[in-house]
Amino acid sequence: xxxxxxxxxPSALHVDRVAYRRSRARRSTLVALVSxxxxxxxxxxxxxSSPGWPRVRSxxxxxxxxxSSFPAILAGLWLNIRVLLVCEVLVLxxxxxxxxxxxxxxxxxxxxxxxxxxxxDLFRGxxxxxxxxxxxxxxxxxxxxxxxxxxxxxxxxALVLIYSAYVAEVFRAGIESVHPSQRAAARSIGLTxxxxxxxxxxxxxxxxxxxxxxxxFVALQKDCGLISVLGAIDAVRAxxxxxxxxxxxxxxxxxxxxxVLLAVPCARLADGAARRLARREGTL
Amino acid sequence: MTSPLLQVKGLVKRFGEHTVLxxxxxxxxxxQVVVLIGASxxxxxxxxxxxxxxxxIDDGQILLDGEDISDPRVNADVARRGMGxxxxxxNLFPHLSVLDNVTLAPRVVHGVxxxxxxxxxxxxxGRVGLADKADAFPDRLSGGQQQRVAIVRALAYxxxxxxxxxxxxxxxxxxxxxxxxxxxxxxxxxxTILMATHEMGFARQVADRVCFLDGGVLVxxxxxxxxxxxxxxxxxxxxxxxxxxxxxx
Numbered sequence: 001x002x003x004x005x006x007x008x009x010p011s012a013l014h015v016d017r018v019a020y021r022r023s024r025a026r027r028s029t030l031v032a033l034v035s036x037x038x039x040x041x042x043x044x045x046x047x048x049s050s051p052g053w054p055r056v057r058s059x060x061x062x063x064x065x066x067x068s069s070f071p072a073i074l075a076g077l078w079l080n081i082r083v084l085l086v087c088e089v090l091v092l093x094x095x096x097x098x099x100x101x102x103x104x105x106x107x108x109x110x111x112x113x114x115x116x117x118x119x120x121d122l123f124r125g126x127x128x129x130x131x132x133x134x135x136x137x138x139x140x141x142x143x144x145x146x147x148x149x150x151x152x153x154x155x156x157x158a159l160v161l162i163y164s165a166y167v168a169e170v171f172r173a174g175i176e177s178v179h180p181s182q183r184a185a186a187r188s189i190g191l192t193x194x195x196x197x198x199x200x201x202x203x204x205x206x207x208x209x210x211x212x213x214x215x216x217f218v219a220l221q222k223d224c225g226l227i228s229v230l231g232a233i234d235a236v237r238a239x240x241x242x243x244x245x246x247x248x249x250x251x252x253x254x255x256x257x258x259x260v261l262l263a264v265p266c267a268r269l270a271d272g273a274a275r276r277l278a279r280r281e282g283t284l
Numbered sequence: 285m286t287s288p289l290l291q292v293k294g295l296v297k298r299f300g301e302h303t304v305l306x307x308x309x310x311x312x313x314x315x316q317v318v319v320l321i322g323a324s325x326x327x328x329x330x331x332x333x334x335x336x337x338x339x340x341i342d343d344g345q346i347l348l349d350g351e352d353i354s355d356p357r358v359n360a361d362v363a364r365r366g367m368g369x370x371x372x373x374x375n376l377f378p379h380l381s382v383l384d385n386v387t388l389a390p391r392v393v394h395g396v397x398x399x400x401x402x403x404x405x406x407x408x409x410g411r412v413g414l415a416d417k418a419d420a421f422p423d424r425l426s427g428g429q430q431q432r433v434a435i436v437r438a439l440a441y442x443x444x445x446x447x448x449x450x451x452x453x454x455x456x457x458x459x460x461x462x463x464x465x466x467x468x469x470x471x472x473x474x475x476t477i478l479m480a481t482h483e484m485g486f487a488r489q490v491a492d493r494v495c496f497l498d499g500g501v502l503v504x505x506x507x508x509x510x511x512x513x514x515x516x517x518x519x520x521x522x523x524x525x526x527x528x529x530x531x532x533x
Contacts, residue, residue: 185375188336189389189437190365199392203379281378281421 058248065250069242073255076238080224081262083156083234087224088217090160095167100197102172116168123165128223132158136230155227163220170212174205207277214270218263225259235259287350288313289476290335290445296343297330297500304330306500307344312445312478317471319487319508320480322497323523328480329372331497332447335478336369348445365393368438372450374430376422382409382433383418389441401440408436412466428459432466439470446470448479484527488512496520 010018047053101109101116123131135158139147148154178201186196206213228237235255242251288311297305305327312318320328333339335346337353337360346354353363376385386408387401396404409415412432422430431451438446448467452460464486471477471490481487487494488508495505496515504511504520515521 181371181373181375182377184333184338185369185371185377187338187361188364188367188369188371189441190361190393191389192361195392199388200377204377207379281423 060249060253062246062248062250065242065246065248066254069239069246069251070254072238072242073235073251073258076233076235077255077258077262079152079232079234080221083152083159083227084221084224087156087159087163088220090156091163091167091216091220092213094160094164096171096202098164098168099171099175100202102168103175103197120165120168123162124169126162128158128162128226129229131162132226132229134158135161151230151232152227155230155232159220159223159227163216163223166216167213170209170216171205173212174209175201177208178204207274210270210274214267217270218266221263221266222259225255286314287347289349290478291347292331292335292344293347294344295331295334295341295346297327297334297339298342304500305334308497308500308502310478310495310502310505312476314444314476315474316492317475317477317479317490318493318495319491320478320495320497321482321484321487321511321523323526326497327500328497329449332369332449332478332480336367336447337363365441366443367445367447368441368443369447370431370434370438370449370451372453374422374427374434374454376430376434376437378422381419381421382414382425385422385433386437386440389437394441405436405440408440409433412436426459427455428462431455431459431463435463435466435470444476446475446477446479448477448481450480450482452481452483482527484512484524496523498523 050056098116098119101112102120104113132155136151136154139154139157140149175197182200182204183196186200187193191199225234225236228234228240231237233241235258239251239255243249290310290312292308292310295305295308296303308327308331310318310320310331320331322328330339334341337346341354344354345352348363348366351363352358353360376382377388380388383402383405386405387396387398390396390401390404391398406415406418409418412435414429414432414436417425417429417433422433425433435451451467452463455463460483464483467477467479467486468490491508493505494508494511496503496511496517496519498519504515504517511520512524515524
């Protein structure tokens, strides 16, 4: 039997083990299914049997309102997506630049380092809504030539200012997590500090901070809806207008669901990218 | 008579209050293999890092080919191009393929075009028996393979001086041989090598000179048959007795 190209009969002991494991797995699946259904049913009955449910249903989940407000909200969401994409590129560039400044060593770089630290302290602490007001109404108020008047651009500037501070700290954590021996090796083959950062440290840092970067990306995606406070007609503003016209809150639910749908594929894409990198480099 | 390729003169290095190197003098002539021995913490690794200008020194001089590279006015990045370093923990770049690890310095630092660098890198990898691993990533390789890649990376830009910092200490015993064989070949090719090691048997066979460091002081140096077999200093004798007791000689 040994010559049979490794096709060995499993022993009775092993067959028994496999059967036992399979029966346990079936049992676990069944328990999970039943408990999930029971919980969902309990929540459903709890909500629908509440005294205010009929009113809530008609003012939050009205299919007719949803259908009539959907096109305007979708058009607004397209604006959010464009703002998101432009802002995200700027945030990544500015955030990485600030993080790189914060890692410079030596007294010559003190002014730049201090500037970067001050920037992060200021814009990480400042509430986004206040930053939006300051930039959105304060900047044009200066009446300087060349300052844009468009609420979308001004809102985008405020978002980039705030989010760059967060993303800079994510990048810095990533840069500092790369072991000093990597820097030593890079310098030993003659790379300069800048080349070491660009070729050796930052690429490794970015791989490590992909999940928290994605977290900030999704947060930015939602906060793009806040440019509505400056008057831009985005998804949130469109929902607000529809809600005022229809006398119900369904458009907000529609806008909320659209934002959720937007976030899900991003999360899956980034998870997939991180897994591919890990598999290629043999660290998975 | 020409001056040695590397001259270390009165090197002092402190970490805070602790003096790690206390006035060390070492010369390495061209085509020589000089081996640093001594207990852990005796200053071997620190000496190599100082020579590679990875640490600011507190006194003394380091001359490479007659030039004082420890002078702060010297561009350290340029001075390091004359040296190749191999580390105890390999320190390969995990996000780059084996071939990219090897060709990085020639391409980025020395301006060699990609085709030429790739050709030379592949040839070097072939010479250490790793031609088939060129496109693999470092974490997929065994320790011995990784260390051989690290040696090739350090050789890829033809440095005049090789610094090897306990390059077999992180390897499983059965992998030590393949790396030491490679170092022996480099020595036979006439490379100039300054290395720290715990492999006394290897030191005795390959070294032109053995230097015993203890507490940051160069206690004794000379040909291996003298320092390892008939040491003149009591501290050297004590160290070698401990090494023999641990079965490494």
